[in-house]
Amino acid sequence: xxxxxxxxxxxxxxxxxxxxxxxxxxxxxxxxxxxxxxxxxxxxxxxxxxxxxxxxxxxxxxxxxxxxxxxxxxxxxxxxxxxxxxxxxxxxxxxxxxxxxxxxxxxxxxxxxxxxxxxxxxxxxxxxxxxxxxxxxxxxxxxxxxxxxxxxxxxxxxxxxxxxxxxxxxxxxxxxxxxxxxxxxxxxxxxxxxxxxxxxxxxxxxxxxxxxxxxxxxxxxxxxxxxxxxxxxxxxxxxxxxxxxxxxxxxxxxxxxxxxxxxxxxxxxxxxxxxxxxxxxxxxxxxxxxxxxxxxxxxxxxxxxxxxxxxxxxxxxxxxxxxxxxxxxxxxxxxxxxxxxxxxxxxxxxxxxxxxxxxxxxxxxxxxxxxxxxxxxxxxxxxxxxxxxxxxxxxxxxxxxxxxxxxxxxxxxxxxxxxxxxxxxxxxxxxxxxxxxxxxxxxxxxxxxxxxxxxxxxxxxxxxxxxxxxxxxxxxx
Amino acid sequence: xxxxxxxxxxxxxxxxxxxxxxxxxxxxxxxxxxxxxxxxxxxxxxxxxxxxxxxxxxxxxxxxxxxxxxxxxxxxxxxxxxxxxxxxxxxxxxxxxxxxxxxxxxxxxxxxxxxxxxxxxxxxxxxxxxxxxxxxxxxxxxxxxxxxxxxxxxxxxxxxxxxxxxxxxxxxxxxxxxxxxxxxxxxxxxxxxxxxxxxxxxxxxxxxxxxxxxxxxxxxxxxxxxxxxxxxxxxxxxxxxxxxxxxxxxxxxxxxxxxxxxxxxxxxxxxxxxxxxxxxxxxxxxxxxxxxxxxxxxxxxxxxxxxxxxxxxxxxxxxxxxxxxxxxxxxxxxxxxxxxxxxxxxxxxxxxxxxxxxxxxxxxxxxxxxxxxxxxxxxxxxxxxxxxxxxxxxxxxxxxxxxxxxxxxxxxxxxxxxxxxxxxxxxxxxxxxxxxxxxxxxxxxxxxxxxxxxxxxxxxxxxxxxxxxxxxxxxxx
Numbered sequence: 010x011x012x013x014x015x016x017x018x019x020x021x022x023x024x025x026x027x028x029x030x031x032x033x034x035x036x037x038x039x040x041x042x043x044x045x046x047x048x049x050x051x052x053x054x055x056x057x058x059x060x061x062x063x064x065x066x067x068x069x070x071x072x073x074x075x076x077x078x079x080x081x082x083x084x085x086x087x088x089x090x091x092x093x094x095x096x097x098x099x100x101x102x103x104x105x106x107x108x109x110x111x112x113x114x115x116x117x118x119x120x121x122x123x124x125x126x127x128x129x130x131x132x133x134x135x136x137x138x139x140x141x142x143x144x145x146x147x148x149x150x151x152x153x154x155x156x157x158x159x160x161x162x163x164x165x166x167x168x169x170x171x172x173x174x175x176x177x178x179x180x181x182x183x184x185x186x187x188x189x190x191x192x193x194x195x196x197x198x199x200x201x202x203x204x205x206x207x208x209x210x211x212x213x214x215x216x217x218x219x220x221x222x223x224x225x226x227x228x229x230x231x232x233x234x235x236x237x238x239x240x241x242x243x244x245x246x247x248x249x250x251x252x253x254x255x256x257x258x259x260x261x262x263x264x265x266x267x268x269x270x271x272x273x274x275x276x277x278x279x280x281x282x283x284x285x286x287x288x289x290x291x292x293x294x295x296x297x298x299x300x301x302x303x304x305x306x307x308x309x310x311x312x313x314x315x316x317x318x319x320x321x322x323x324x325x326x327x328x329x330x331x332x333x334x335x336x337x338x339x340x341x342x343x344x345x346x347x348x349x350x351x352x353x354x355x356x357x358x359x360x361x362x363x364x365x366x367x368x369x370x371x372x373x374x375x376x377x378x379x380x381x382x383x384x385x386x387x388x389x390x391x392x393x394x395x396x397x398x399x400x401x402x403x404x405x406x407x408x409x410x411x412x413x414x415x416x417x418x419x420x421x422x423x424x425x426x427x428x429x430x431x432x433x434x435x436x437x438x439x440x441x442x443x444x445x446x447x448x449x450x451x452x453x454x455x456x457x458x459x460x461x462x463x464x465x466x467x468x469x470x471x472x473x474x475x476x477x478x479x480x481x482x483x484x485x486x
Numbered sequence: 487x488x489x490x491x492x493x494x495x496x497x498x499x500x501x502x503x504x505x506x507x508x509x510x511x512x513x514x515x516x517x518x519x520x521x522x523x524x525x526x527x528x529x530x531x532x533x534x535x536x537x538x539x540x541x542x543x544x545x546x547x548x549x550x551x552x553x554x555x556x557x558x559x560x561x562x563x564x565x566x567x568x569x570x571x572x573x574x575x576x577x578x579x580x581x582x583x584x585x586x587x588x589x590x591x592x593x594x595x596x597x598x599x600x601x602x603x604x605x606x607x608x609x610x611x612x613x614x615x616x617x618x619x620x621x622x623x624x625x626x627x628x629x630x631x632x633x634x635x636x637x638x639x640x641x642x643x644x645x646x647x648x649x650x651x652x653x654x655x656x657x658x659x660x661x662x663x664x665x666x667x668x669x670x671x672x673x674x675x676x677x678x679x680x681x682x683x684x685x686x687x688x689x690x691x692x693x694x695x696x697x698x699x700x701x702x703x704x705x706x707x708x709x710x711x712x713x714x715x716x717x718x719x720x721x722x723x724x725x726x727x728x729x730x731x732x733x734x735x736x737x738x739x740x741x742x743x744x745x746x747x748x749x750x751x752x753x754x755x756x757x758x759x760x761x762x763x764x765x766x767x768x769x770x771x772x773x774x775x776x777x778x779x780x781x782x783x784x785x786x787x788x789x790x791x792x793x794x795x796x797x798x799x800x801x802x803x804x805x806x807x808x809x810x811x812x813x814x815x816x817x818x819x820x821x822x823x824x825x826x827x828x829x830x831x832x833x834x835x836x837x838x839x840x841x842x843x844x845x846x847x848x849x850x851x852x853x854x855x856x857x858x859x860x861x862x863x864x865x866x867x868x869x870x871x872x873x874x875x876x877x878x879x880x881x882x883x884x885x886x887x888x889x890x891x892x893x894x895x896x897x898x899x900x901x902x903x904x905x906x907x908x909x910x911x912x913x914x915x916x917x918x919x920x921x922x923x924x925x926x927x928x929x930x931x932x933x934x935x936x937x938x939x940x941x942x943x944x945x946x947x948x949x950x951x952x953x954x955x956x957x958x959x960x961x962x963x
């Protein structure tokens with residue numbers, strides 16, 4: 010933990026990697042492009058899982074588990090799907106010492122194998138809707154990888170549902186987009202823009218793809234979760250059919266939606282600063298770190314006695330930890346827990362013991378202005394209150410930052426300046442040619458067509474033709 | 487759900503598969519030897535995970551995630567390890583459309599890749615012990631597979647720890663064996679025998695392997711979890727070294743321990759009967775199923791009103807569900823939930839509404855003797871009490887069954903009869919030749935040398951030579 014973190018202004022990518030390694034969130038695996046998620050990073054993922062899983066169950070979904078291996082022939086059944094995923098596949102050709110008759114793909118996503126199973130399970134309209142989620146690992150062979158953002162193997166959840174109508178599938182698609190947005194904003198304190206992906210950016214095999222897009226600290230966009238209306242594409246490829254009320258055989262309408270360990274990258278880059286990580290209290294594995302301060306053994310034993318009592322008073326309502334380690338100065342510990350993004354520090358020294366108080370120090374307001382003295386008896390109440398304030402503040406800061414760097418340019422010159430600074434919200438005619446030209450000229454891609462639109466038509470920022478809606482353009486991860 | 491379950495007495499293996507498929511715990515995947523865990527089976531796995539994860543964290547362990555892919559060369563670094571696992575490996579030879587320079591193994595277990603990472607992370611005695619657990623999937627290419635018991639891919643947890651001494655590693659190995667035994671007995675209601683594996687049965691690469699062995703309903707043994715003291719074998723293969731207090735470089739002592747979805751097979755076969763599954767209340771995804779009974783719409787609306795109230799009174803302390811489906815008779819629903827192993831049924835009809843009561847029907851005591859009338863006002867208290875009784879009763883029944891089929895034969899003829907009936911606890915000299923001869927002649931294998939021994943030496947049941955300890959022999963899964 011000795012080396013300094015590269016400042017963001019100097020090299021944002023180096024800052025990002027430094028923070029991850031110094032905070033011990035993750036490490037590089039021996040296999041190229043793969044990642045090890047270390048205990049602190051995994052604890053963060055467990056909090057993310059808990060927040061999402063509760064929301065999935067509250068909206069009627071159940072978890073299940075489908076196999077890691079998919080027959081190569083399955084991938085080929087949906088034309089767009091195989092085209093999109095073929096270049097990224099990892100292929101098992103040998104098992105048990107012998108060459109396999111048919112190579113197996115390590116799942117890059119599970120529409121195909123889940124579609125195959127749904128075709129076995131679904132017989133009648135009474136079996137619908139099927140609302141299933143899976144937590145697991147997937148593999149996509151990536152050329153350029155970056156910890157959490159793009160790794161060959163990553164952890165995620167993938168929801169897969171089947172319905173009796175397009176309307177119901179569309180409702181489900183948007184319901185889960187709302188679930189993701191609610192999670193991102195209220196748990197991760199990340200403001201997001203909900204929108205529809207353009208044809209060139211949609212999921213391989215989807216009818217329509219939706220996304221939540223967030224602005225990172227370097228003003229680039231990060232697609233943070235997606236929800237897809239698959240129409241009848243996979244139902245037709247895998248014969249997912251049911252008998253309707255009139256005893257007629259019909260194809261289902263299916264959806265899929267996913268959020269991955271990439272969310273950890275979003276949290277790092279939305280909130281982090283040159284001191285390191287800054288975790289939103291609702292997801293922080295450690296919400297409050299208690300640091301006893303003592304100059305000698307006598308002081309230490311007095312302080313630790315009180316520390317024990319106040320830790321007990323926090324109970325299980327707060328995720329806290331005491332840093333009792335000897336051989337490290339209090340200042341060193343302060344730095345370390347700031348680097349690791351713990352939202353709140355509780356300091357207690359001999360003076361505080363004498364005065365029946367503790368010091369609360371906020372990670373989101375370093376220095377004197379973030380410090381308050383709190384009577385020990387009021388600790389739990391005050392800690393909960395301050396954690397709520399920090400949660401709110403992180404969200405507001407991120408929202409403010411995004412607003413400052415989001416522009417509505419009215420001509421292409423202003424557009425180019427806008428995407429050099431952050432997000433550009435601009436009319437777009439819907440043509441892939443305009444998207445491509447914009448990308449080639451500015452490196453900005455069409456992030457989404459926001460669901461929230463003013464409604465009047467305008468002129469495409471690139472070609473000037475009629476445009477019904479505005480889109481968000483930005484450089485992106 | 488129309489077909490009857492094969493009776494156990496007729497074909498135990500068919501009964502097992504019927505129960506799994508009819509109860510919708512799992513299904514066959516399109517890839518040979520792989521399994522789909524359906525929502526009801528996965529919900530059971532989630533309860534198992536919660537029970538174990540809490541115990542792991544209470545004993546100081548943290549979760550982390552290591553990569554799915556392991557370089558083939560890693561597998562070869564520990565001689566016994568590669569010998570044991572080579573025949574079972576699935577191998578990725580292509581990624582992103584190209585042949586890989588070095589083939590990658592899909593992890594069959596993670597000692598090697600975790601050992602490699604520990605070697606990077608551990609520098610000093612201050613970094614020890616490292617106590618990490620991983621929840622994930624592993625792949626072992628199996629010839630003969632059976633749902634939950636032996637599948638090509640399965641879900642499990644694998645703990646991996648590193649220590650400064652053999653004693654500490656041994657303590658950890660036995661601590662986790664105790665955790666497994668405690669979980670099996672108190673959550674899954676499965677009595678287990680804790681013991682040490684013989685050399686021929688130990689984990690490939692371990693110094694000593696420990697197991698918990700349980701007796702299934704067909705009197706065969708099932709190894710239900712294992713804990714391994716790996717000595718310095720993997721530390722030496724992967725250079726897991728630390729500087730001790732005297733600044734001397736030392737090799738660590740490591741352990742590993744695992745429990746898999748096989749535990750679901752153990753639960754099915756320990757408690758199930760010809761009516762189907764019988765789940766222990768502490769792990770049952772649905773602990774109480776509420777079945778409203780009504781002959782017409784008027785009755786139905788009256789009954790449902792009370793059902794709503796009593797369901798609310800159970801709150802979140804009990805995992806309950808109301809089966810409101812129309813178009814199914816009450817009798818059909820009773821059968822279905824019995825088949826699916828729900829410990830307790832709460833019936834409520836018009837008469838019960840009038841009398842302010844409900845009927846509780848126990849899955850572990852079908853028929854009249856398992857039914858009691860309970861005042862609605864006392865429901866929560868009584869449900870909790872009856873669930874505790876069922877939990878206790880399932881354990882006692884399984885223990886009684888194991889006792890009835892465990893024998894202590896004093897000569898080889900009696901031994902042969904004993905292993906034809908169940909478990910034989912007999913003196914064994916420690917020789918692999920005796921084990922092999924016994925296996926060839928009786929199909930029984932050495933399950934374990936129980937930790938609990940009387941302490942006097944005796945004569946080996948096979949060769950008659952001096953034997954210090956007794957071992958459990960049985961036919962096994």
